[in-house]
Amino acid sequence: MPQLSLNELHLIADRIFTNESGGDPNKLVHWNEGEDFASMGVGHFTWYPAGRRQSFGNTFPDMLGYLQTNGVQLPIWLQQARYQGAPWRSKAELMRAKQTGQVQDLQNMLYQTRMLQAAYIVERARRAMPQLVSTAPQHSRVRVAQNLNAIANTPGGWYALVDYVNFKGEGLNISGGYKGQNWGLLQVLEEMQPVQPGQQALHSFADAATRVLERRVRNSPPARNEARWLAGWSNRINTYRYPGV
Structure with a gap:
């Protein structure tokens, strides 16, 4: 599998951000209509509330781990929520919380780490490739x-x-x-x-x-x-x- 150049990674990051959020930073912390999970970051990584059946996977906690491994300091509440589940149980609840400083800080952190998130997405795909054939x-x-x-x-x-x-x-x-x-x-x-x-x-x-x-x-x-x-x-x-x- 070919290695990606930094320029290719930039382009992929921008394209995925556009695909998922229209390039709108306000949608980095989001909840799509008709879904039962929050959508986070440039890749709209899925994040389920605690105890909810994870029908479509739960990718945001793993992505947060990748950010930490690469030197990003997560706030204490987010480190805890990573293991406990999303702190909002509905779209309405998240929309109300978006007015708080806590969620605004989260949104800003997700905007500042766009390239790392893209690198995580690439790494996830690369890890899957041998499994695609063997599975x-x-x-x-x-x-x-x-x-x-x-x-x-x-x-x-x-x-x-x-x-x-x-x-x-x-x-x-x-x-x-x-x-x-x-x-x-x-x-x-x-x-x-x-x-x-x-x-x-x-x-x-x-x-x-x-x-x-x-x-x-x-x-x-x-x-x-x-x-x-x-x-x-x-x-x-x-x-x-x-x-x-």
């Missing part, structure tokens, strides 16, 4: 490995891989998701036809990601009305075709 069903391992290498060795491909992992996860629980069908990076690589490095690999990746997320919506509980998110998901996926990264 894939035996019959699709060669295809997954070939497609992963094709994307990783195409200019801009790292952005597509890293952003999708941050966006919809690795997909390593192959029976997870809805009706036993997951929608992470592994499932996208399986969905693709075998490709070689180059522009077509990016188109193939985006097409496969679209099909995987359309399947997710079909499998989802009707009460969640996930179809409302498809247009936005599609817009994000289309940035993988000509990433400019």
Whole structure:
């Protein structure tokens, strides 16, 4: 897997910040409508309140650990909340708390550490790569490995891989998701036809990601009305075709 230059990391950080928050610092501490967890930082890392079922993973505590490892001093309340869970139980509760100095300081810290957060996202994707191949069903391992290498060795491909992992996860629980069908990076690589490095690999990746997320919506509980998110998901996926990264 190629190493990223500092310039590529900057571009990926900016692109993910735009994808998740529209580049708006006020959305670095956020709670999306219809979700049961807070969305934190440039990657909108998931953060569940204590005791709540973590249906979509809980990535913010791990990211905070990465910041600490890299020398960021977290306030005492945040160090404690990292282990206990998000201190707000609803969007309304968080919106009220955003007027406090505590949450304003958190938002400022998340803005100042954007590059470290991007480095965490890249590291998370890099750690997952060997697992993507070893976790894939035996019959699709060669295809997954070939497609992963094709994307990783195409200019801009790292952005597509890293952003999708941050966006919809690795997909390593192959029976997870809805009706036993997951929608992470592994499932996208399986969905693709075998490709070689180059522009077509990016188109193939985006097409496969679209099909995987359309399947997710079909499998989802009707009460969640996930179809409302498809247009936005599609817009994000289309940035993988000509990433400019």
